[in-house]
Amino acid sequence: ETGVTQTPRHLVMGMTNKKSLKCEQHLGHNAMYWYKQSAKKPLELMFVYNFKEQTENNSVPSRFSPECPNSSHLFLHLHTLQPEDSALYLCASSPLQGLNYGYTFGSGTRLTVV
Amino acid sequence: AQTVTQSQPEMSVQEAETVTLSCTYDTSESDYYLFWYKQPPSRQMILVIRQEAYKQQNATENRFSVNFQKAAKSFSLKISDSQLGDAAMYFCAASNFGNEKLTFGTGTRLTIIP
Numbered sequence: 001e002t003g004v005t006q007t008p009r010h011l012v013m014g015m016t017n018k019k020s021l022k023c024e025q026h027l028g029h030n031a032m033y034w035y036k037q038s039a040k041k042p043l044e045l046m047f048v049y050n051f052k053e054q055t056e057n058n059s060v061p062s063r064f065s066p067e068c069p070n071s072s073h074l075f076l077h078l079h080t081l082q083p084e085d086s087a088l089y090l091c092a093s094s095p096l097q098g099l100n101y102g103y104t105f106g107s108g109t110r111l112t113v114v
Numbered sequence: 115a116q117t118v119t120q121s122q123p124e125m126s127v128q129e130a131e132t133v134t135l136s137c138t139y140d141t142s143e144s145d146y147y148l149f150w151y152k153q154p155p156s157r158q159m160i161l162v163i164r165q166e167a168y169k170q171q172n173a174t175e176n177r178f179s180v181n182f183q184k185a186a187k188s189f190s191l192k193i194s195d196s197q198l199g200d201a202a203m204y205f206c207a208a209s210n211f212g213n214e215k216l217t218f219g220t221g222t223r224l225t226i227i228p
Binding site: 033042045056090092096100101102103106108 | 118123147149151156157158159160161164166205207209211214215216217218219220221
């Protein structure tokens with residue numbers, strides 16, 4: 001474990017279900033990120049939170065709803081997803097101290113929409 | 115906006131040999147940071163090496179080193195004495211100074227041949 005924990009590790013859901021992905025870090029980082037990883041495509045940035053405020057939404061469909069109650073926790077609420085939303089969803093955090101030391105990643109949630 | 119390009123979807127190398135993974139990027143910023151991440155089958159993205167663009171000296175981390183050519187906007191990763199544990203997806207990434215958000219390439223899958 002690197003300090004960023006994602007649950008669940010795997011998730012299978014129907015298109016009418018509602019589920020949530022959870023990300024937790026206790027590294028004292030102030031920025032958290034959601035990325036979508038699909039085969040043969042670059043990692044797609046979905047959302048950015050700085051000091052628990054959303055600073056970026058990369059035109060993500062409203063069926064993905066993020067929540068950041070504090071700097072240590074980040075959620076991604078899912079509802080009425082499509083099969084093309086099946087992917088690995090990665091959470092990451094960074095210190096946000098202007099030093100650009102890169103991210104610490106979680107192990108991801110493998111999402112399958114059926 | 116930044117773009118990161120990895121033109122080699124797959125590479126293979128004999129164990130104990132040396133391999134170089136290519137990465138090019140484009141940015142309008144004068145100060146930025148470049149990264150190589152490794153993603154093994156466990157899915158956890160691990161930082162391999164980081165380069166500060168204003169430093170001319172190439173970064174090294176044990177068997178991993180980079181060839182940073184700023185004028186050519188090239189940032190290749192050299193892995194010396196390849197080991198079976200080096201088998202993974204390798205992602206090149208970039209961020210601008212003052213903004214820790216990372217832009218990733220599509221990745222290179224590295225296979226180590228025993």
